[in-house]
Amino acid sequence: MKPERDNITLIGSGLTGPLLAISLVQRGFGVQLHERRPDMRRVRISAGRSINLALSTRGIHALREAGVYDDIANILIPMRGRVMHSVSGQLTFMPYGKDETEFINSVSRAELNIALMNSAEKAGVIIHFNERCTGFDLRTGVVHLQNEETRTQSVANSNVVIGTDGASSAIRAEMLKLPRFNFSQQYLDYGYKELTIPSGPDGRHVFEMHALHIWPRGTFMLIALPNIDGTFGCILFLPFEGADISFEALDTEAKILSFFETQFPDALRLMPSLVENYFQNPTGAMVTIKCSPWHVNGKALLLGDAAHAIVPFFGQGMNCAFEDCTYFLELLDRQGSDWPLLFSAFEKSRKADTDAIADLAIENFIEMRDRVADPQFLFRKKVELELERKYPGRFVPKYAMVTFHRTPYAVAAQRGAVQDDMLGELCDSVERLEDIDWAKAEALVHQRLTSLPGV
Ligand SMILES: Cc1cc2nc3c(=O)[nH]c(=O)nc-3n(C[C@H](O)[C@H](O)[C@H](O)COP(=O)(O)OP(=O)(O)OC[C@H]3O[C@@H](n4cnc5c(N)ncnc54)[C@H](O)[C@@H]3O)c2cc1C
Numbered sequence: 030m031k032p033e034r035d036n037i038t039l040i041g042s043g044l045t046g047p048l049l050a051i052s053l054v055q056r057g058f059g060v061q062l063h064e065r066r067p068d069m070r071r072v073r074i075s076a077g078r079s080i081n082l083a084l085s086t087r088g089i090h091a092l093r094e095a096g097v098y099d100d101i102a103n104i105l106i107p108m109r110g111r112v113m114h115s116v117s118g119q120l121t122f123m124p125y126g127k128d129e130t131e132f133i134n135s136v137s138r139a140e141l142n143i144a145l146m147n148s149a150e151k152a153g154v155i156i157h158f159n160e161r162c163t164g165f166d167l168r169t170g171v172v173h174l175q176n177e178e179t180r181t182q183s184v185a186n187s188n189v190v191i192g193t194d195g196a197s198s199a200i201r202a203e204m205l206k207l208p209r210f211n212f213s214q215q216y217l218d219y220g221y222k223e224l225t226i227p228s229g230p231d232g233r234h235v236f237e238m239h240a241l242h243i244w245p246r247g248t249f250m251l252i253a254l255p256n257i258d259g260t261f262g263c264i265l266f267l268p269f270e271g272a273d274i275s276f277e278a279l280d281t282e283a284k285i286l287s288f289f290e291t292q293f294p295d296a297l298r299l300m301p302s303l304v305e306n307y308f309q310n311p312t313g314a315m316v317t318i319k320c321s322p323w324h325v326n327g328k329a330l331l332l333g334d335a336a337h338a339i340v341p342f343f344g345q346g347m348n349c350a351f352e353d354c355t356y357f358l359e360l361l362d363r364q365g366s367d368w369p370l371l372f373s374a375f376e377k378s379r380k381a382d383t384d385a386i387a388d389l390a391i392e393n394f395i396e397m398r399d400r401v402a403d404p405q406f407l408f409r410k411k412v413e414l415e416l417e418r419k420y421p422g423r424f425v426p427k428y429a430m431v432t433f434h435r436t437p438y439a440v441a442a443q444r445g446a447v448q449d450d451m452l453g454e455l456c457d458s459v460e461r462l463e464d465i466d467w468a469k470a471e472a473l474v475h476q477r478l479t480s481l482p483g484v
Contacts, residue, residue: 034058036187040162041194045333045350047149051095052358054152065161081254081262083344084134085432091351097148105134106255112240118295127417131433135254162199170328189368190329198335212320220269220312226299228259235299244293250398276312315340317387323376327369337383342394345386382438409452420474425484440482447477
């Protein structure tokens with residue numbers, strides 16, 4: 030007979046909660062999940078419904094480890110590169126990777142969440158919906174809950190609590206009351222709004238479906254990711270405030286239409302419900318959250334966005350949260366469920382990496398909205414791919430280390446910074462691949478990259 034294992038309460042059945050729950054149940058733990066929202070399989074929830082996320086190697090690895098990747102493979106659309114849309118409608122394709130094996134996947138947040146919850150319930154996880162965590166006793170580990178429909182209060186007792194309750198975590202809010210709890214949150218001055226491009230008359234995608242479309246305009250941008258129903262989920266990123274181009278300034282139908290006509294004319298023609306969507310959908314905020322410790326008294330742990338929310342511009346928030354599961358479960362399997370030791374080891378193994386991806390995500394915001402339209406930037410990308418072809422495993426572009434490899438994020442940031450300097454030196458005043466000083470490139474790769482931790 031299997032020995033009885035501890036009971037675990039998870040708060041938050043977003044993306045990470047169900048995935049972690051599945052793996053814990055597979056290891057013999059009893060798991061109960063409490064989610065403040067209603068069950069989205071039964072009740073239509075509009076917010077976040079049409080948002081698509083980019084799923085890549087780290088996330089896929091974690092899904093495979095839990096044995097659920099096959100359940101979601103059919104809701105993924107491979108995106109092989111970015112298609113840049115200029116104001117005049119000119120399209121430029123830039124591949125994400127070195128060849129066709131390297132691509133990212135568009136997936137609907139809602140569909141993915143549903144698939145994960147279905148798999149979790151199949152595995153034996155109990156999910157309680159409409160149950161908001163309102164408090165947590167840091168000493169006893171008792172969770173206080175309120176039912177969002179009936180307003181009744183209840184408590185959950187278990188051996189440990191894991192907060193997978195996202196960027197505005199209630200479990201973290203309790204930890205904030207502790208002495209010497211480190212916490213920082215940094216909002217961008219930019220907000221985002223979900224918009225939609227419907228499918229064409231034949232139900233097909235109106236743009237190339239195997240790409241992420243981007244309208245980079247210097248200080249703002251529009252992006253579009255394909256959905257399996259032929260639509261594109263779009264996100265408009267604008268400053269919150271400002272007299273000219275901002276969510277604050279674009280406050281009438283006429284201003285919105287004129288703005289789109291000037292900036293995104295090819296998209297405007299395909300967005301019949303633009304104005305309706307614009308006014309109906311909320312404007313979201315984007316925040317970077319860092320905190321420590323992620324755990325308290327061996328009773329509670331934060332994981333995913335609850336521990337480290339990041340801005341979305343590297344397409345890594347969910348991938349990083351899923352990778353948390355990989356690290357956590359590897360330690361659990363290796364050293365067992367001595368919770369205080371495990372929680373502490375988990376944070377130690379992960380904090381430098383989650384700090385690094387938070388910073389890389391901010392950097393990438395500038396790259397996406399501004400630099401992807403710059404010919405010199407596009408040339409540097411070509412040189413990067415050529416260097417990777419010449420020195421495989423030694424020169425790997427930063428984007429690839431983050432997206433297509435499981436190189437620890439902190440190592441990707443370190444190697445990436447060195448490589449950026451090298452590219453600066455090699456590409457300065459050069460416009461053609463054949464004019465690059467390849468002998469110097471070889472020397473730089475050897476001198477500067479061989480001593481760094483590997484990819
Ligand atoms: C615009 C945008 C685009 C993004 N694009 C990408 C992308 O392309 N790729 C990528 O990898 N990541 C992306 N992300 C990031 C990604 O969405 C998050 O990193 C991911 O959702 C984190 O998962 P999580 O499970 O930690 O939190 P969430 O998915 O936010 O789940 C938290 C859950 O907890 C519940 N909850 C909250 N408070 C309570 C409470 N008090 N009691 C009970 N339940 C509670 C919430 O209702 C929710 O269901 C994007 C984010 C945004 C905003």
